Amino acid sequence: MDNLKEGFKLFFDLVRIPVIVFFLYVVYYICNRLFLHPYLFRRKYKKYPNVYVDPEYKLMMGEIDTYLKNQSQNKVFYCHRKEVAQIINKYDLSVSLEGIYTGLKVVSPQAMKEFFDLQPGKIDRQPETRGIGQVVPRGLMNIRATADFKEKRKQYLSLLSLNSSSKYLPYMLKTCDGMFQKIPENKYFECNIVLNCLTFSIFSSIVFGEDVQEYLSDPEVRYDYITETRETVQLSFREFFIKTVQSYIVQYYDIYGTILPFLNTYRIIEPFKTNQKNVTKLYQILEDICQRSSDPKSILKQCENLYDDLVMLMVAGTDTSSHVLCSLIYFLEKFQIKDKLREELKTKGLDKGIKLEDITSDKVQEVDYLNYVIKETMRMDSPTIDSFGYQAYEDINICGVPISKGTLVRPDFTSAHFSPDEWHSPMDFIPERFDPESEYFYKPSQDGKKEARSPYSWLTFSAGMRKCPGQSLAMLEIKILITYLIVNFDYEVDKDLIENDYVGFGLGSHFKLRMKLMKRV
Numbered sequence: 462m463d464n465l466k467e468g469f470k471l472f473f474d475l476v477r478i479p480v481i482v483f484f485l486y487v488v489y490y491i492c493n494r495l496f497l498h499p500y501l502f503r504r505k506y507k508k509y510p511n512v513y514v515d516p517e518y519k520l521m522m523g524e525i526d527t528y529l530k531n532q533s534q535n536k537v538f539y540c541h542r543k544e545v546a547q548i549i550n551k552y553d554l555s556v557s558l559e560g561i562y563t564g565l566k567v568v569s570p571q572a573m574k575e576f577f578d579l580q581p582g583k584i585d586r587q588p589e590t591r592g593i594g595q596v597v598p599r600g601l602m603n604i605r606a607t608a609d610f611k612e613k614r615k616q617y618l619s620l621l622s623l624n625s626s627s628k629y630l631p632y633m634l635k636t637c638d639g640m641f642q643k644i645p646e647n648k649y650f651e652c653n654i655v656l657n658c659l660t661f662s663i664f665s666s667i668v669f670g671e672d673v674q675e676y677l678s679d680p681e682v683r684y685d686y687i688t689e690t691r692e693t694v695q696l697s698f699r700e701f702f703i704k705t706v707q708s709y710i711v712q713y714y715d716i717y718g719t720i721l722p723f724l725n726t727y728r729i730i731e732p733f734k735t736n737q738k739n740v741t742k743l744y745q746i747l748e749d750i751c752q753r754s755s756d757p758k759s760i761l762k763q764c765e766n767l768y769d770d771l772v773m774l775m776v777a778g779t780d781t782s783s784h785v786l787c788s789l790i791y792f793l794e795k796f797q798i799k800d801k802l803r804e805e806l807k808t809k810g811l812d813k814g815i816k817l818e819d820i821t822s823d824k825v826q827e828v829d830y831l832n833y834v835i836k837e838t839m840r841m842d843s844p845t846i847d848s849f850g851y852q853a854y855e856d857i858n859i860c861g862v863p864i865s866k867g868t869l870v871r872p873d874f875t876s877a878h879f880s881p882d883e884w885h886s887p888m889d890f891i892p893e894r895f896d897p898e899s900e901y902f903y904k905p906s907q908d909g910k911k912e913a914r915s916p917y918s919w920l921t922f923s924a925g926m927r928k929c930p931g932q933s934l935a936m937l938e939i940k941i942l943i944t945y946l947i948v949n950f951d952y953e954v955d956k957d958l959i960e961n962d963y964v965g966f967g968l969g970s971h972f973k974l975r976m977k978l979m980k981r982v
């Protein structure tokens with residue numbers, strides 16, 4: 462017995478010092494990440510008059526605090542960012558604190574120019590270890606611009622070009638027709654869900670092939686998903702995919718994972734453990750799906766892929782496009798421009814009664830007003846509010862402000878989209894601002910001088926060498942689907958939504974697009 466006691470004593474004597482050192486390190490780490498580092502970061506930038514630093518320091522929460530307040534007043538993330546944009550618009554850069562994460566937002570057109578010019582040598586993607594970065598660690602969006610990346614990106618740009626995208630049109634139209642013709646007339650329904658199913662179905666067929674889409678739409682095909690309460694439920698591929706990806710996006714705001722990221726990285730505790738099990742399952746499902754695919758048109762069959770890229774393309778292509786379609790349907794009704802758009806479509810033969818095969822890429826591309834309305838929708842309610850993370854890989858300087866190696870920097874699209882220096886009445890919906898013949902096309906000026914807007918004033922697809930490679934495909938898809946809808950149907954959006962000025966469908970939105978459809982005869 463005495464020997465055992467002695468043994469324990471010796472053991473505690475041995476481990477005491479390392480345990481105390483470890484404990485002190487954890488305390489130091491937490492204090493540094495939570496208090497010291499954000500404090501010093503703010504102090505460093507306070508001395509630069511062209512950098513905005515929020516005068517009120519919200520301990521630990523930073524911007525998340527204002528966001529939560531705004532959300533409680535039903536102002537979704539995008540509305541919150543619009544309010545912030547109006548404050549920071551007068552500066553070149555802005556200090557951003559979200560939880561313990563510090564960084565800089567690039568705000569003015571000049572700062573944007575310098576930011577994009579420094580890519581890829583001095584500024585490049587910061588591989589994301591949280592959220593989506595854990596689902597697609599080797600995905601194109603998460604890696605640096607090495608030679609391999611450039612090769613891969615070239616391949617995607619060619620696969621997603623306007624020319625290549627046109628071959629997906631018949632499937633887009635057929636799927637859209639199949640879904641909308643089934644919706645009961647004159648009855649309110651949630652259009653978000655229909656549009657999300659639609660873009661998901663289109664993208665899974667572009668990525669994996671049409672034959673796979675037939676298999677996936679079989680109601681018998683279900684997968685085991687583990688919920689937050691650790692129950693197992695059976696979900697369709699779409700539901701499984703969306704829930705798995707969303708559970709990772711929520712991690713950005715998970716307090717444990719934010720303060721102690723290793724819990725998240727090594728999946729030591731819930732919910733990270735469960736999330737990881739779902740991701741492992743997702744990759745098994747993808748393997749199964751890929752084996753079933755034989756469609757030569759699919760992206761899968763045209764390039765050597767990592768599953769990470771397949772997942773990334775599905776994420777990038779689905780929600781973004783369905784959000785834009787929601788906003789478009791909403792703005793067309795809110796600002797009563799449906800009829801004007803119909804008149805413009807009619808001039809190119811796109812009118813009620815048109816056969817599906819007669820809605821072609823060439824015809825929709827010719828309707829300028831359609832292009833203006835879509836671009837203005839994306840300016841006002843962009844599905845993306847900023848880019849993926851970038852970091853400085855060397856000590857750099859933007860607009861005279863020194864930025865140390867390792868600092869997180871990202872362009873703030875919302876500030877660009879609402880800059881009063883670039884846009885006439887930026888809070889108003891004016892599609893004509895994209896029409897070169899219109900007085901709104903140029904920068905606002907006191908002396909009537911016609912000065913072109915900065916190329917960095919409209920950034921829905923970002924800019925520079927990491928700019929969205931899916932822009933042509935996304936624009937074509939949106940044009941085709943909205944043309945189909947507006948030509949074949951009339952619709953009414955819920956009055957409460959129309960009267961609410963905070964409605965937006967971009968990232969973080971909880972709004973449901975309640976509307977009813979009437980066939981045009």
Ligand code: HEM
Binds near residue numbers: 601777923932
């Ligand atoms: C309305 C639809 C879309 C919008 C608004 C959008 C927007 C964006 C934005 C803002 C970025 C980040 C660029 C940056 O970090 O600087 C991005 C990246 C990306 N997008 Fe899109 N996107 C859309 C549709 C698509 C589609 C349809 C695809 C492909 C199927 C796609 C594939 C990608 C990929 C692969 C990247 C990563 C590029 C890289 O890191 O080099 N996107 N997108």
